[in-house]
Amino acid sequence: MSADRLLLTLLLLQTRGRMSARRLADELGVSVRTAYRDLDRLRATGVPVYAEQGRTGGYQLLDGYRTRLTGLSEGEARALFLTGLPAPAADLGLAGEVAATRLKLLAALPAALRDEATRADAVFHLDAPGWYGEAEATPYxxxxxxxxxxxxxxxxxxxxxxxxxxxxxxxxxxxxxxxxxxxxxxxxxxxxxxxxxxxxxxxxxxxxxxxxxxxxxxxxxxxxxxxxxxxxRRYTGTATVRLSPRGRERLAANVPPEVVRAFAATATPVGADGWTEAVIPTESTEHARGELLRLGTDVEVVGPEELRRAMADAARALARTYGDVGPGGTEATQGA
The missing domain is CATH 2.30.30 (SH3 type barrels.)
Structure with a gap:
């Protein structure tokens, strides 16, 4: 029988209030029978646990009873800074310690602050990974x-x-x-x-x-x-580009933040149609071409000439690939 589990049962009752044996068992990952046995052992140690019958019944502590047994273990102390980051905590192998630490912190709070912390937990969630990518395997x-x-x-x-x-x-x-x-x-x-x-x-x-x-x-x-x-070290060159109004709107979704900031800092209007010219940092000709092609016809490379030629070569290659496709999306037929 785990003394740690007894303490967690006590802290659950202190922080959650009335709980059924089934709910306690689910929280602790044990059987309902084990949860009943733990509750009986808590009572045997002098903890004032009592049961209320009925559909909304369950087990709870006598009003006013609070335990001071909230000391953190070494592993829980490690997990303290991750209490709001469940996914990274699981990556680090600290999911169990984080759950126990959160429970002990809640148990140490006065009832009003505990309710406020619980409400905050219900309305904030951190999802660290970016879109369009699978999580990397990190077994070590x-x-x-x-x-x-x-x-x-x-x-x-x-x-x-x-x-x-x-x-x-x-x-x-x-x-x-x-x-x-x-x-x-x-x-x-x-x-x-x-x-x-x-x-x-x-x-x-x-x-x-x-x-x-x-x-x-x-x-x-x-x-x-x-x-x-x-x-x-990443950005070894620069390029002068022009963007349409739509291109500026799409820029942040297609290039790194450093490029977006550089464009905003050097942007100058050109012509009366809303296009803007600016200088952006580049890693290499090939890399810059790949990023700028995402913007399609909403971008024009002014220089350097090497990048401008690379964009033109890519455009010609696309034209060769799709040149025989008619306006309806089917291949055009040649006249007799």
Missing amino acids: LPLLVDAVFGRRAVDVRYRRWREPQEVERRLCPYGLVLKSGTWYVVAAAGPRTATYRISQILDAALSDERFERPEDFVLSDYWSSYLDDFAS
Whole structure:
């Protein structure tokens, strides 16, 4: 019989009020028979639990009774910062600790504040991943959680974009970051601190080596610096483009925020038909062509000439593919 489950039963009754044995069993993941047995054992320890019969009946605590047994375990303390993030908590293997932590926090609140917290929980929900993409598999994420908290090095086999694609590293993980639904580990590999995409870890095992995280290392500061450096390395050129009014409306849905901000900062009206010209950052000719083609006829590349030619080549290729399609959507027939 689990003492933790007895405490959770007590806290459920304290935070939820009257509950049926079936509802308690569902909350705790046990059978109804086990829930009845736990309730009897609570009463045997002196907890004033009583039952009300009838269709709306159930078990509840005597009015005014409150337990002070709300101390957090080590795992629950880890989960404290994730109490509003159930999906990331599940990724990290902390779903159970998060549920228990939320319950203990609610139990520690006065009734009025508890009701307010419950109402807030009912009207806010965070869904971190972006649209049009499947969640990445991260089977080694719980292991990395243990490594971060235990300050243990991890031996990994990692797949990267450049040759050789598969490499082996011993990482000293300093922290974990969730960015747009994708998990990253920030870790030292020898003298260098770097960022690794966890879905690209092919194999991982905890080592016996212990490490100390530098006292001056701040994960949020490192991540901000990493993003700035990534943007500076990512955008190596610029392009001058013109957008129609409809193109400007569609821009944010088709290009990264940095490009949208650059367009807004440099936008200049051209002509009387609402078109706007601006300078945007680009990664490469091929990448820029792919992004700008999404805007169709609502964009015109003014320069550089290499990108303008690439757009023209793509347009000619599309024309060759669809050139024989008539206005009704069927292939046009040639006259005799």
